[in-house]
Amino acid sequence: MLEVSGLYHRYGKGDGAHLAVNDLTFTVETGQLACIVGPSGCGKSTMLRCISGLIKPTGGNVSLQGKPVDGVPEDLAVVFQDYSRSLFPWLTVRKNVEFPLRWRGLGKAERRKRAEEALEWVNLPNVGDKYPWQLSGGMQQRVSIARALARRPALLLMDEPFASVDAQTRFELEDLLRKVQRQNKSTVLLVTHDIDESVYLGDRVLVLSKSPATIVADLTVDLPDERDQITTRESPEFVSLRAEVARLLHGGAKAPAEVAGG
Numbered sequence: 001m002l003e004v005s006g007l008y009h010r011y012g013k014g015d016g017a018h019l020a021v022n023d024l025t026f027t028v029e030t031g032q033l034a035c036i037v038g039p040s041g042c043g044k045s046t047m048l049r050c051i052s053g054l055i056k057p058t059g060g061n062v063s064l065q066g067k068p069v070d071g072v073p074e075d076l077a078v079v080f081q082d083y084s085r086s087l088f089p090w091l092t093v094r095k096n097v098e099f100p101l102r103w104r105g106l107g108k109a110e111r112r113k114r115a116e117e118a119l120e121w122v123n124l125p126n127v128g129d130k131y132p133w134q135l136s137g138g139m140q141q142r143v144s145i146a147r148a149l150a151r152r153p154a155l156l157l158m159d160e161p162f163a164s165v166d167a168q169t170r171f172e173l174e175d176l177l178r179k180v181q182r183q184n185k186s187t188v189l190l191v192t193h194d195i196d197e198s199v200y201l202g203d204r205v206l207v208l209s210k211s212p213a214t215i216v217a218d219l220t221v222d223l224p225d226e227r228d229q230i231t232t233r234e235s236p237e238f239v240s241l242r243a244e245v246a247r248l249l250h251g252g253a254k255a256p257a258e259v260a261g262g
């Protein structure tokens, strides 16, 4: 579904240049929930901006469904951390979810149907007529997720989507995301700096180095598909994987053969 090859990005030129992303190579398969975890400031957002076509990388290639990404692809949706700035406060929740569908040429009835359906997926069937500012932070982020899913994107990119909500809401949103992702067989690439979250959510965890970001490990999360915030997090497999990711993030190297994409 997604192929990233030798991705490299440098901001600026000459003495003031800053290398943010260095030679990233990985793929994400259809229906997979892949998490990328990396230290603060390592270049995660830069990588996502390159993948989403918002910025043109200095080097390397990104392709989605076999087509090179050059500009923002129609088949891609992004959910950002800051839900309060991504929803339009003057539109109702339903209109917010319908909004991107207008540009896909869908008629009014189809837009309405898709918006209602997506709001059901995120357990918000009765808030269509409310405005975003009448909802809690967690509910607003669920609306953002519904808006992204209503487009039925080939790839959903999520940039620290649960970093601005309280711990309890974060757990609820994590479970909701896994449920909806499984149900719709969505392909998701989620970036986080939270080790536990990456292991709990992911089918895979890609670990990034300190700046400039490069991949230090690509780990398969061998946990049961059905996950639970208490029992999964207590399981020996979870604890061991979390320790492995923490070790890698703090500079421990992994054997080259275990690093996907070289």
Ligand SMILES: Nc1ncnc2c1ncn2[C@@H]1O[C@H](COP(=O)(O)OP(=O)(O)OP(=O)(O)O)[C@@H](O)[C@H]1O
Pocket: 011, 012, 018, 019, 020, 038, 039, 040, 041, 042, 043, 044, 045, 046, 047, 193, 211
């Ligand atoms: N537009 C820009 N111009 C110049 N430098 C930039 C720009 N955007 C980001 N950087 C620099 O590139 C590096 C990586 O930034 P980026 O935001 O991609 O990291 P991040 O891992 O997403 O950070 P965080 O975890 O804090 O969100 C940082 O040193 C940052 O200062």
